[in-house]
Amino acid sequence: MLNQQERSRTWLQELKHNGYRLTSPRKAVVEVMANSDTVLSPAEVYDIGRGRYAKLGLVTVYRTLEKLEAMGLVQRVHRPDGCEAFIAGVEGHQHLLICENCGRVEYFGGDKLDGLIDKVQGDSGYEIRDHWLQFFGLCRACQRNN
Amino acid sequence: MLNQQERSRTWLQELKHNGYRLTSPRKAVVEVMANSDTVLSPAEVYDIGRGRYAKLGLVTVYRTLEKLEAMGLVQRVHRPDGCEAFIAGVEGHQHLLICENCGRVEYFGGDKLDGLIDKVQGDSGYEIRDHWLQFFGLCRACQRNN
């Protein structure tokens, strides 16, 4: 994986390539998201982001996350207790493993699902277009503290 | 599966066994949920439910869904575009197959995931406590109309 500084730079380039201006508030949001390995709500991005750019507005956080999501750089995370949180995305399709306590996210690949998808598709008559596979649990650090 | 009338009756009994009173608004909500095979938001339950009990209030819909969820009779459904919808639950752990167009839901079982869970647990050090597997697509009827 890219290190965090490289990831920030790449994201900013990509914003530029998509015709967006590089502004201080956007840089702050990009740095927060690109440097985080935990799920963050817009309000949390706002709080952390103001450490980097004090005048940052919550509205801009929403607008920037929206753009980053459309560009596939961050993805929305769905959790049992609420679904408005974001995490840096990764290339290609990956599944998520989320710590219920601290929000830390890891990715795992390995689609063992193809056979199951074929079977469910045949049984149900549905045309399956997308799937979610997410695991929830406790990361190593939170196991020790709970 | 129980037919819909039986399911309503069972749910009402279960409410009673849990110490809750059987009221007209609750009956309306139970009938809506027990008779539906599509995902419904609280507002939709409210709209449909008023057809059965005109004085039904939205607040009571929320309160009743909360109880039904706690009793395991309905479950919350998470979708890419929003996560506050409910569907009648089924016994035991099942996975969902959701029509992106009309919200119809089917259930499928067959946990082929045990091996994968063990592997991810070992690789990551996480203690995996729960998982979601959901498929999204088009049901037979919506394939014809799209």
Next chain:
DNA sequence: TCAATTATGAAAACGTTTTTCAGTAAAGAA
């Protein structure tokens, strides 16, 4: 039938997200 207590719905409060809008700042041209 009555009394105790739960449940109800209207209204208000709440927290989050979106829209509006006047002022600001980025980026390319001169």
Next chain:
DNA sequence: TTCTTTACTGAAAAACGTTTTCATAATTGA
């Protein structure tokens, strides 16, 4: 560099869905 165009910004307001409050109504068991 300065200028000009246009996109972007944040504060405030609006909109939205959900929860709380509270006086009234309805269910239940005695």
